[in-house]
Amino acid sequence: MEPAVIELSKLTKRYGEFTAVNALDLAIRPGEIYGLLGPNGAGKTTTILMMLGLTEPTSGTVRVCGIDATRSPLLVKRRVGYMPDDIGFYEDRTALDNLIYTAQLNRIPLPEARARAELLLNQVGLAHAAGKRVGAFSRGMRQRLGLADVLIKRPEIIILDEPTLGIDPEGVRELLLLIRELSQSEGLTVLLSSHHLHQVQQICDRVGLFVGGKLIASGDIASLSRQLDGDTTFEVEVDVRDPDGSVSERLGRLDGVLSVEAAASDALAVSGTGSIATYRVTSAVELTSALALAVVEHGAPLLGLRPVRAGLDDIYHSYFEGGAAHERLDG
């Protein structure tokens, strides 16, 4: 295994009584896209600030590219691009000016800075707005400009704090695609924090779940669900026309079926057709085809059948149900 490019060990940050980050261990490999996932106030931003040496940890160490970020933040900041959430630009300057300024702060001489800035503006699709004042930019444009701003120093690692906050869905899709492309073409390591599960799921190789200053689970989606669930069950959603509830009974009698629940079906689909029901069938073994057969044999029209994979949403949700229960016990 390659040596980790970001390595946190026993990282702790306290603000007075409050512990923002608690004994965090994390290793991120070069070239991967890592999603730091957690609710607001979980300590994601604090962790990121410590990685850049912008905040001193109370205890523990941060090593980025093998450099101690607390001791020599300047060396780290040379190699790491950081996009804060809600990134700000000098509003009365043009996009190009803003980028060139950042480049010059990185000791890139002016002609090259200009060339790079123009190239990057092209890459993020802002070439037409290069001469416009940033004050006139929309949220999505700012975010894309932020990405260009991060990339202009040619970093090895980019850290994006809530990059998708406040952009419309299409904008999010484009931005994430851009990040993914850049990561692949430049071999960048990307660390991105978010509380938008779907987005993280779309582009991240690995995900860390971050709650109350602790990393409670880390890995790809599959291993994450295993870590959190413990037991493995299969779930299938079945849409059938079932006016009298007999299909549900029939399904419940099948071998291996643990439970059949009427799921809250899509309100839009239901209106008009009336009697369509959606059942969520939980089983210990894979039963999808058997379910289909059972429905058809029963003579009921089968309208839909889809296996449910544990998404990040479910993982997230199931954890918080547990977390809330813990709190209740503690209290």
Next chain:
Amino acid sequence: MSAWMAKLRERAAISPFRSAAAPGSERDSAPGRRPPSPFWIMVQKEFGDHIRSWRFMILLGIVTLACIGSIYASVTALKNGAGASGASGQADAASSFLFLKMFTESDGSLPNFLTFLSFLAPLIGIAIGFDAVNSERNKGTLSRVISQPVHRDDFLNAKFVAGLLLIAVVVFSLGFLVMGMGLLTIGYPPSPEEFWRVVVALIVTTVYVGLWLNLSLLFSVRFRQAATSALSGIAIWIFFLVFYGMIVNLVGNVTAPSDPSDALAVMHQQDWLMLLQRLSPAYLFQEAASTLLLPDVRTLNPFVTQDQAYLALNAPLPFGQSLLLVWPQVVAIVAETALSFAASYVAFMRQEIRSRS
């Protein structure tokens, strides 16, 4: 020795990686021409921002108007004075520093240049500095700049240096403007000594404005709202301009020695009051600038014994002596500047920089 060797080795290990971090930047450019350091880039940008801002235009307008007004007042005063004293006034013009009078004389309709300057200079400093740090913080640009490979103190230093440069440019251009216009209207050239006196007075003014710049920088670090920091700056300005003298007088009245014939006690008390008075930067500046521009001022002590007054020559001080006289004042202003800069430095270095908070 071994520790030193280790350090060397470490440096050797770091330097090749440095050039790798900024690929091409060092190699592509012509050899020997290093790109400017981030500090100067920041100073450049700040300076440009100031010059383009509306605030600066307005300030410049106010100050220029004040200058023109004061020149008008002093020129009318000089004309009247010259008319009254007749031919003899012409003769001893050289010894009475006619040129310097342009900065200090007034016909009473408007304050003279020096008064205007001591009144408006703090305003320039406050206006330039009051939102230097907090506006960047609120706009989210601070965290972006700080996450570049830039020393955190460079940011604050750049703000200060750019502001001071701008102030120097403004103060000197105004000073020379007054000199030039005076030259045109009264047609009497300054002697070298007069010229140097004016230049030194302008330098002192720059330092004095720098103090106010620093104070407002401190407030901009301390307060998140630009309005709060501007108001605190203005409050301190008004305090020193209006109330401080009153308070010192009040203290003087209360602590006046019961026996007015006890000379020693009276002198002690006066000394003490003087010290209090000289805590105020406005007072220090007033003393320094007027001594430089009025060569007749021979001492800044309130008490002169009869012997001293009798023995003293009734002649203006040479330039070097005037300079010597105001040296403590200048040093005190610089010390106060350094103190407030240190305070803002400490406050800034301790702050955690998050985006927009």
